[in-house]
Amino acid sequence: MKKKRAIENAVTYAVLIIISIIWLFPFVGLVLQSFRSYATEYGGMVNYLVPKSFSLDNYKFLFSGETNYVRWYANTLIIAFFVALFQTIIILCVSYALSRMRFTGRTFLMKFWLILGMFPGFLTMICLYFLLKQFGLTQEGAVPGLILVSIASSGMQYYVCKGFFDTIPKALDEAARIDGASRARIFVSMILPIIKPIIIYTALVAFMAPWCDYVFASYVAFGHDPSYNVAVAMTRWVWTNDYQGYFTRFCAGGVLISVPVTLLFMFLQKYYVEGVTGGAVKG
């Protein structure tokens, strides 16, 4: 019996190690290839993983001013920061109202938003582009434009947050109301402190999304290089044939983006797991 358990565990370890290798391989490759020099070897595709000599050429290139990399990076960071800030505020407001208060039109609003959510997001692209253009928020103004679009409709993403609110006993609110506290007071000084985990989760998810935003960002900023975000700008280095040999530069740029985002994520992982599992269970 004991022997059987030992074999079982050995097999499990073997499987887990294989899984780990598969899952880590792309990241190891990304980092290794970012150190392959454009000058001494080749910046494009080669058939070996470990570069023959390590160099920081690709990283230097990114900061050399030959491209707008620093600008793209700053754009994305600005978008991510403001989206995280405002989206969290909006989602918290919506969740509180829908979870704690009962008013006419509440169920209608929830059903209506659910139906709206079934339309694919890019359907409205041309119309949104036109609206943004009216306010000068495309091309040169693409960064504030993207922030505006991301936060404007974020009220519909209240599900996880509201599910969390629902688990806080209502008796708490009622006791405070008997003591004469207003709804706003309860929200700010009682509820907000308890729901710190879900605030962090909401902000984290909102912060991560703009780093991958390709679709809308490419449409709104079209043709205006300085207002691209990293995803739009660097995708060209991989897709377009004009950029032969930019592959290792893409890797270097990718590493510089991934490291801070990944560290932040790992640091707040606990809250993320809590939010994701909570959201899944409550639907």
Next chain:
Amino acid sequence: MARGTKEKKKNALLSGLREIGTTFKEGDIKTRLSYFIFGLGPILRGQILIGVTLLLCEVLFIVYMAAFGWGYLSKITTLGTTLTHKVGRKTVYGDNSFLILLFGVLSVFAVMALIAIWYLNVKENRKEELLLKEGKTLPTNKAVFMSLFDENFHKTLLAIPVTGIFVFTVLPIAFMILVAFTNYDKNHQSPSNLFTWVGLDNFKNILSFGTQGMGSTFVRVLAWTLVWAFLATFVDYFLGLGVAMLINKKGIKFKKLWRTILVLTIAVPQFVSLLYIMRLFAPDGLINGYLIKWGLIKSYIPFWADPMLARITILVVNIWIGIPYMMLITTGILMNIPEDLYESARIDGASGWQMFRRITLPYMMFVTGPYLLTQFTGNLNNFNVIYLLTQGRPQSMSLKGNAGNTDLLVTWLYKMTVNETNYKMAAVIGIMVFIVTAVVMLSVYNRLPSVRDEEGFQ
């Protein structure tokens, strides 16, 4: 049940109309004037805040309509008739179908809002009159204002989100739904050209299977979308569950390490990891490179060029993306399964597989049912994975409208909009996506065992 609610709604409407009538009949002159000048009653009764707000709404509406709303709304039946043309050297701007449709829709919404506000205005008058008749005093303006932070706090909280969703989601969606009934495409671009209503022509086009129609393309793309969503959801789910169970196993150490390795996939921005993986499977990529070097294959494997192989590769890469999420979610739930269930099963001599079939799986399915559903609909619209990996390629001669073999409906929609500027068909595809999503949601949701009373949680 359905009939009951319908009946109730009818009654509510009737009593609402009756109320408007009685308010006018029994109302004093202030109330009656309020029917035409919004908020006049409340203002005269000292309810300045409410009255002025109502009045402002009416004034805004009139200004909007007079300034340009009506100009567009009146042309909505034709979407414009005068082309932009040149008289001598001067360009004379004609109608712009895009603006007519957009502001026409906005005007319709404005009219609806006005009716709603008018009704609120009538109700407010009625309420005030009844209060005064009973000899009570009306709340002070300050009290009305402060209620926005107490019993009316929801209005404060929801004002900005609801406005944002209206302008940036509701209005554009209404606009695009209407575009599906026009001939708006690259030959009918405003402002140089006009577009107009064509009825159901576009829908006929997407459902006709002749040489001209897009029917066969649509069916093929739809089929792949459904197959993809099904496999991407369930294969990932069961593999994720399996990995979670491996990590959770008694006697396995470094649980946290294994989890962290997998979670890296979620942490690294997808556009970096997916584009890297895309190149990994490229003809000159690392995988083909090593396989050739080791003499396992003679010429490269066309991972992205062969239709079937491309689909399989996408599904495999998606497993790489999907397992960590599923692992995270199932881990928490697995730990919640009462241990004594397994204990008693073991005493009865159940094997590991039997325990999985009879205890673990039913429990998991019950708890994660709704999540699987949202995951499925999310995968129907999973743009990033497909677009970053293949952009819908490989192209195919037998597919119309620039669709490729791995295109989902949403990526096809995107290409229709950006590359083809075929807005009318993009709108039709968008509506189709909506229909598919809604059908899946409605048919599955009510059958889920775990759909409980929402209030039950509280």
